[in-house]
Amino acid sequence: MTEVSLRNVIKRYGTQQAVHGIDLEIENGEFVVLVGPSGCGKSTTLRMIAGLEAISDGEVSIGGRVVNDLPPRERNISMVFQNYALYPHMTVRENLGFSLTIAKRPEDEIVRAVDEAAGILGLDELMDRKPAALSGGQRQRVAMGRAIVRHPDVFLFDEPLSNLDAKLRSQMRVEIKKLHQKVDSTIIYVTHDQVEAMTLADRIVLMRDGRIEQVGTPLQLFEQPVNIFVAGFIGSPPMNQLAGTVEGDAISLGEVYVPIPSSVRGQLSNGQKVIFGFRADNLTPVGHGLREKGETTQLDLRVHLTEPLGTETLLFATLAGAEIQGKMLNPRPVAPGEDLTFNLMLDRCHVFDAATGNAIGRT
Amino acid sequence: MRRRLPEWFVLLLPAFIVIAAVVLIPLIFSLYSSFTPYKLTRPSTLWRWVGTYNYQKILTDANFWAAFGRTVLFLTIVLNVELLLGLGIALMVNRVTWGQRTLRTILMFPMMFSPILVGFQFKFIFNDNVGLVNNVLQSLGITDMALPWLVDGRLAMFSIVFAEVWMSTSVFAILILAGLFAMPRDPLEAAEVDGCTPWQTFRHITLPFLMPFIYIAMTIRSLDVARAYDIVQIMTGGGPARRTELLWTLMSRTGYVDARMGLANAMGYVSIILSILFTIYFFRKLSAARAEIGLEG
Missing domain, CATH: 3.40.50.300 (P-loop containing nucleotide triphosphate hydrolases)
Structure with missing residues (x-):
């Protein structure tokens, strides 16, 4: 032993x-x-x-x-x-x-x-x-x-x-x-x-x-x-991280609002500065994701760069001034500049306290 | 039209002339004179051809072979002592972390002196009346005699070896130190993890890696020591009564004191064999040692 x-x-x-x-x-x-x-x-x-x-x-x-x-x-x-x-x-x-x-x-x-x-x-x-x-x-x-x-x-x-x-x-x-x-x-x-x-x-x-x-x-x-x-x-590509502020039951990422995921609801205070994080796997164009059900929200984004990997294609877009990556499964060709509607799986999103960097809702 | 010499020949000509004047002609001249009874005091003897007479004389000359043997012995002792001391010094200096640069410089001090001066210094140190060594020995009450350091055959040989080692051990130390610096650390750590004691690590990992460096030092020093002359000449002059006669003191005596230059040149050619043999031997060893640690031969 x-x-x-x-x-x-x-x-x-x-x-x-x-x-x-x-x-x-x-x-x-x-x-x-x-x-x-x-x-x-x-x-x-x-x-x-x-x-x-x-x-x-x-x-x-x-x-x-x-x-x-x-x-x-x-x-x-x-x-x-x-x-x-x-x-x-x-x-x-x-x-x-x-x-x-x-x-x-x-x-x-x-x-x-x-x-x-x-x-x-x-x-x-x-x-x-x-x-x-x-x-x-x-x-x-x-x-x-x-x-x-x-x-x-x-x-x-x-x-x-x-x-x-x-x-x-x-x-x-x-x-x-x-x-x-x-x-x-x-x-x-x-x-x-x-x-x-x-x-x-x-x-x-x-x-x-x-x-x-x-x-x-x-x-x-x-x-x-x-x-x-x-x-x-951990994870490749690295997790998308966006700075935001809690406003009521949504998180404001500049001009874009996303609902607060249910897993952290009640643990955030109004006006709290947070980092909102999600992986590329959980931001998928409608019809090209692993699942469409569950806690999701929709975002309209303009794709400005693609990286085809065969079974999937990485899509680069800009959200609230930051570059983020999404993933397209069963990919079809996407032209740069194309506008797509994405599903964001909220139950897979992470919220971190902006001051300490620690995850909220997990201990 | 005048025929012009080829360009390559013209370009090489200065080099040819210099080498011919500096190396080739003296070499041929000395080789030729070794077949004559050439005496410096009677220049006409240069034109008398005696064939291999000088060489035959050398082959049967007990004094020459005694000097030859003594030189080989001297070479063996000096090289081995310098190797051991140099290795020890290099290993210790390698462990020093503070002031190592200074230490390395100090290490080379003995090499900066003229061998003649080193010879005079040790001649004084080993002098039987006023010398440092006897003074110390007597003051400490170890002996009340004046030990004949430069007179007794064995003691004189020891004294010369001592002076030679003092002056040139740093050649080994510096070259081995360079080897230690070039040595990768990983295999040493791997050996440590593999269960080696410090001695085993040294024996199985460090030493094989240092062997090429040791052989380079050996080659350089064997050539150096085989032509040992200045220190011996100053300290004992090959004497007393030829007890410390080495090849080169014998040759210079034969050539310049006895003025028998033809004979001295013949001795030179015979004794060069010694240097050549040592060089070939150490170069072989060097190639083998380099191949051993995975470098090209």
Whole structure:
């Protein structure tokens, strides 16, 4: 059983504080993704768990054992680095077996473990090559293989896919997910790519400026963002956000009025400044949406740009002076400048307090 | 019409002339003179051809082979000591975070002195009467004798090695430090996570990466030390009684003191083999070490 827990973990560099007290409980076998913009402290947090970075304050424990003062080699973890970090002077086989060789395991056990890992990742053909003779994707697989061989309690991934091209990245994403299903270990994965976070994670930890903004399943973060930052970070395209003011039972977005969604009705006061947010998926031209029923309102908008994606087309329009995006399912060609009537699904809209940025109607 | 020389030839001519004057003619002349009994004091001897007489004489000359062997020994000791010290210094300086630039500059001070001056300095330091070393030893009561640092064969050899190492260890230190700077950090961290102790990380990751840098330093220094002359000449002059005679002190004595330039030139050509062998050896090692860490040979 290997759960990882962080209690009020702080990282200081001199007088600068980079991580401001992280609390996190990760269960055994869970796939947790730390995601956030660059400089949010996610890699630092991971490196503190790995033991590559000293913990300034607080407590990290792995499998119930406080590891603050243990060197990495005594934490029984494996790490996959962004730049692969393969040993350039060793063949793939030696790279894979290095940790076991160092641990002075018997030769036949090393061979077995290395062959097993090579089999899982399809490296059998490459065993006698050196890293310089491998492609980026192959190197990444070797790096993962090296992590698997040790049968660690916890896998740590530090932006492992960011050096790969888009196609390879989506391939490796699937491989990592398969790997997790096979080895069933706890995985902590750092990325700045919200797509990776959404597709891989059991639970996402969204960080900003050394603090956790929200922890939850991918769908929780997508459907119930606790503040504007989470709403803007998760989901592609990012959530449309419009500044507005509560006026009676409507929200005024300049000259346009939308009814207050029933989910937040009664929690707003007249004259309150809010941010009104909705995703492109929930603003669809009439006849081109997922559903037409439910709590909706209609908006007439002029489309000035389209991005056809095949199964859907992104429509760009201007609402209350801001550019917003809608989505057309079962698309037909739309000419720039065409006026369309859109359904806005009010029950999928989000209202945030403009002063604090926090979501209203969710706790 | 006058035939004009081809353009490429005209353009290359200055370079040809300079190289011929500076390198080629002296080389041919010295090679030729090694087949004559040329004595500086009797110029006419330059025109007497004696074939391989000088070379035969060298092959059977015990003094020459003693100097040859001593030079190889000197080379081996100096290179190894400098490697170990240089590696140690580089690893330590690499850990320094404050004032490292200054430290690096200070590190190069010994290289800034003329070898002649270094020789005089150590000649004084190791002097048996007024030298620093004996003074210290006697003041501390470690010995009441005046140790013959520059007179006893072994001690004199040690003193020269000491001076040479003092002056040139920084070549190794600087080159290895450059290697450490160029080293990627990721594999080191990966090794740490993979379960390596600091020693194992050094042994299995850092050292293979540094090997090309070490071999570059080895090549440079082997050429340097194989022609060691100034420090030895100043400190002991190859003496006493040839106990510290190296190839180049022997050659200069033969050529300029005994004035037997033909013989000295022959010695030069034989001893160049030593330098060539060392260079080939270290270049092979260098290519292998570069290939090892995934660089092109």
